[in-house]
Amino acid sequence: MKRTQISPRRLEWLTEQVEAWRTDGVVGDEQAHAIRDRYEPNTRATLTAFVLALGAAFLGVGVLALIATNVEYDELSPAMRFGIVALMWLGFTVAGATAPRFGAPLRLLATLLFGGVIFQAAQSLNVPAYEPELLAAWAAGAIALAYGTRSAGPLAIGVVTGVGWYVWTLVGDAENATGVVLGLALATPVLAAAAVAHRADPLAGPWRRSACVTGLAALFVAAFPGALGQQDWLTRPVYVGIAAALVAGLAAAMRSDRRGLAELAGASGIAVAVLLLVAVAPDPNLADDRRMAGAALAHALLAGALFLAVATGVALLGVARQLPGLVNLAAAALVLFVTLQSFGLFAPLLSGAGLFLFVGALLVGTGLLVDRGRRRLREEIQT
Amino acid sequence: MKRSVLLALVAQSAIVGAVAAPRLLVRLTGDEYRLRVRPVDPIDPFRGAYVDLAYEGFDAPADGDGFDGTVYVALRRDGDAWVGTGVVGERPESGPYVTCESDGWSAECGIESWFLSQERAKEVEVELADGGIARVRIDGSGRAVLVAVE
Numbered sequence: 111m112k113r114t115q116i117s118p119r120r121l122e123w124l125t126e127q128v129e130a131w132r133t134d135g136v137v138g139d140e141q142a143h144a145i146r147d148r149y150e151p152n153t154r155a156t157l158t159a160f161v162l163a164l165g166a167a168f169l170g171v172g173v174l175a176l177i178a179t180n181v182e183y184d185e186l187s188p189a190m191r192f193g194i195v196a197l198m199w200l201g202f203t204v205a206g207a208t209a210p211r212f213g214a215p216l217r218l219l220a221t222l223l224f225g226g227v228i229f230q231a232a233q234s235l236n237v238p239a240y241e242p243e244l245l246a247a248w249a250a251g252a253i254a255l256a257y258g259t260r261s262a263g264p265l266a267i268g269v270v271t272g273v274g275w276y277v278w279t280l281v282g283d284a285e286n287a288t289g290v291v292l293g294l295a296l297a298t299p300v301l302a303a304a305a306v307a308h309r310a311d312p313l314a315g316p317w318r319r320s321a322c323v324t325g326l327a328a329l330f331v332a333a334f335p336g337a338l339g340q341q342d343w344l345t346r347p348v349y350v351g352i353a354a355a356l357v358a359g360l361a362a363a364m365r366s367d368r369r370g371l372a373e374l375a376g377a378s379g380i381a382v383a384v385l386l387l388v389a390v391a392p393d394p395n396l397a398d399d400r401r402m403a404g405a406a407l408a409h410a411l412l413a414g415a416l417f418l419a420v421a422t423g424v425a426l427l428g429v430a431r432q433l434p435g436l437v438n439l440a441a442a443a444l445v446l447f448v449t450l451q452s453f454g455l456f457a458p459l460l461s462g463a464g465l466f467l468f469v470g471a472l473l474v475g476t477g478l479l480v481d482r483g484r485r486r487l488r489e490e491i492q493t
Numbered sequence: 494m495k496r497s498v499l500l501a502l503v504a505q506s507a508i509v510g511a512v513a514a515p516r517l518l519v520r521l522t523g524d525e526y527r528l529r530v531r532p533v534d535p536i537d538p539f540r541g542a543y544v545d546l547a548y549e550g551f552d553a554p555a556d557g558d559g560f561d562g563t564v565y566v567a568l569r570r571d572g573d574a575w576v577g578t579g580v581v582g583e584r585p586e587s588g589p590y591v592t593c594e595s596d597g598w599s600a601e602c603g604i605e606s607w608f609l610s611q612e613r614a615k616e617v618e619v620e621l622a623d624g625g626i627a628r629v630r631i632d633g634s635g636r637a638v639l640v641a642v643e
Contacts, residue, residue: 178541180610196509200502207498227509233540235516236639239606247512251505258501 115152117159119262123312124149125432130310133367159214163263166215170222173198177230188234195230199223207259217255218263224251225271245275256313265316273297273324279347287337288388294328295384296351297321302377303358306370315433318373322424322436325380326443329417332384333451335406338391338413355381369430376423383416417447429487441484448476516603519638523630526589527574530627530642542614544607544642546627550577551593551600564595565635566602574626584635592635604629604639617642 116124125146132142177195186194202223206216225248231237232244252268255261277293301321308314331337359374366374392405421440428436452469460468529549551566566577567585580593580600593602604627609617621642628640 180541180608203498203502203505207495224505228512229540231509231513233608235513235520236604236606236608237512237516238601238603239540239543239545239608244512247508251508254501254504254508258495258497258499258504260497 113150114148116149118151118156121149121151122315122433122435126310126312129432162212162215163218166219167222170219170226173223173226174229177226177233180233188230192227192230192234195223195226199227203255206261213259214261214263217259217261218267221252221255221264221267224248224255225267242275242278245271245278249275260313262313262316265313266320269301269316269320273301273320276347276351280345280351286339287331287334288339288343288391291328291332291338291384292343292348292351292388294324294331295381296348296355298325298328298380299355299374299377300351300358302373303355303362306366306373307362309365309370318427318431318433319435319439321377322427322439325377325420326417326424326439328380328384329413329420330443330447332387333410333413333417333447334454335410338388338409339393339406341393343388352381352385372430373427376420376427380420387413387416414447414451418444421447425483425487437484437487441480444480445473445477449473515636516638519632519636520630520640523632523636523638524589525640526568526629526631527626528568528629529571529574529576529624531621531624540608542609542611544609544614544617544621546605546607546639546642548577548602548604548627549624550579551591551602552577553580553595553600561595561597564593564600566591566593566600589631590635591629591631591637602637604637607639607642 128137128142128145131137132139137145173195177191199220202216202220206213206218206220209216228244228248228251232241237244249268249272252264252271256263256265256268273294276297277290280289280293282289298321301317301324305314305318305321308317355378359378363371363374387409391409421444424443425437425440428434428438428440449469452472453465456465456468530546531549548566549571550569561582564580564582565584566580567588567590568575569578569588575589577591580595584590584592591602591604593600595601607617607627625642627642629637630640631637
């Protein structure tokens with residue numbers, strides 16, 4: 111039987127759907143396998159889509175950069191500049207919603223241009239600099255467009271800018287990476303709850319991928335000695351984040367199956383673990399340097415062990431949800447983690463060529479091991 | 494075009510309106526004051542170069558009394574311009590004043606950033622080295638919007 115070629119994303123969606131049908135008893139194991147076996151990914155279509163999305167992203171970032179340079183043209187008043195950006199945003203939004211082809215890159219561009227509209231308005235009206243609420247406004251608009259057009263691209267931008275806004279509100283008075291780590295960790299259960307609440311909806315994808323990235327990133331940063339350790343870290347945004355995580359988690363749990371509950375438990379576990387790590391982080395102002403270094407190393411080792419556990423969890427989630435992208439994400443995070451930590455750990459012991467030779471050998475070994483594990487997990491997904 | 498897309502567009506327009514309207518209203522309806530200022534020039538990652546303005550008389554009291562949450566700066570005339578009379582926690586009963594938000598360290602009154610091109614920001618820093626005049630519009634509740642610096 112000749113297999114039908116479809117885009118990998120559509121195949122991912124179909125695989126999720128078939129898995130949901132199988133779980134609900136709509137189709138049996140054999141039928142589910144037969145349906146899945148009729149299709150294969152078309153990488154050429156993916157390449158075209160990738161190039162178009164990349165082009166749209168470059169155009170959007172170019173417009174944002176142009177706004178940021180604030181070039182003064184005598185013939186273009188701030189109001190006129192705002193009008194031009196707003197017209198571009200409206201035009202690309204309508205084109206993205208109505209175009210029979212290439213809608214996805216147009217919607218991506220429209221979402222970036224919406225950010226441009228926000229920043230141009232703020233610039234023209236001299237809204238004080240470093241105002242995180244502007245990112246929140248961009249996130250809200252991007253998410254509105256994502257659900258209006260049922261598009262993953264705008265949703266991904268909305269989630270990234272939304273998390274960026276929350277992290278920014280926490281970073282304000284931070285002396286080290288505590289604010290960043292807390293922001294990423296507390297965003298994780300909220301994002302996971304949104305993913306679980308979507309069940310088999312394709313828009314669950316960006317929420318789920320973002321939850322995995324924020325969870326991994328939070329522990330990745332926490333595992334560096336001295337990254338945490340701040341007094342008075344229980345600020346109002348932290349309480350708001352904890353409350354949001356609780357409400358979102360409980361709401362999602364009410365309409366979740368066992369697999370979703372496990373996902374929620376994992377994401378909540380990351381947030382709780384990071385809160386504990388921050389709470390027990392050694393005080394950077396400790397007078398005794400040797401005790402301080404020892405405590406920071408022990409703390410970083412604990413965070414590193416938690417990172418490895420989360421990376422394993424993300425890979426297993428990829429297998430359970432039939433999402434190969436998550437397995438690749440976990441593998442890439444592991445390799446990056448081992449590389450950076452090796453440099454940090456062995457730099458005081460080895461120098462120059464010795465350090466590079468040792469870390470290079472370690473990295474090759476880790477890469478091969480991780481790739482072997484990744485292949486096995488991907489085979490697991492495909493059977 | 495689908496109804497959901499139109500709804501998304503309406504929501505996005507409302508968001509842009511919510512971001513712009515408060516300042517636009519003050520700009521259109523507020524009274525104009527000329528305040529004494531001094532500049533420095535940092536960069537905002539999304540909106541580029543700007544001149545950070547420090548206003549004369551907008552300083553916190555030395556003991557920090559009343560310097561948290563919503564605070565106020567009453568204005569008094571000083572020659573051809575206006576200057577602040579210090580940050581206080583009580584809304585002034587008479588005369589023009591600016592409403593600010595304080596985090597306990599500094600008061601933000603919404604008029605600290607003047608966005609310019611990078612070249613112009615450098616020129617302005619030199620031009621205003623000895624201070625300048627900011628044209629600010631202020632509405633009845635003390636909300637202020639920066640219009641220009643000269």
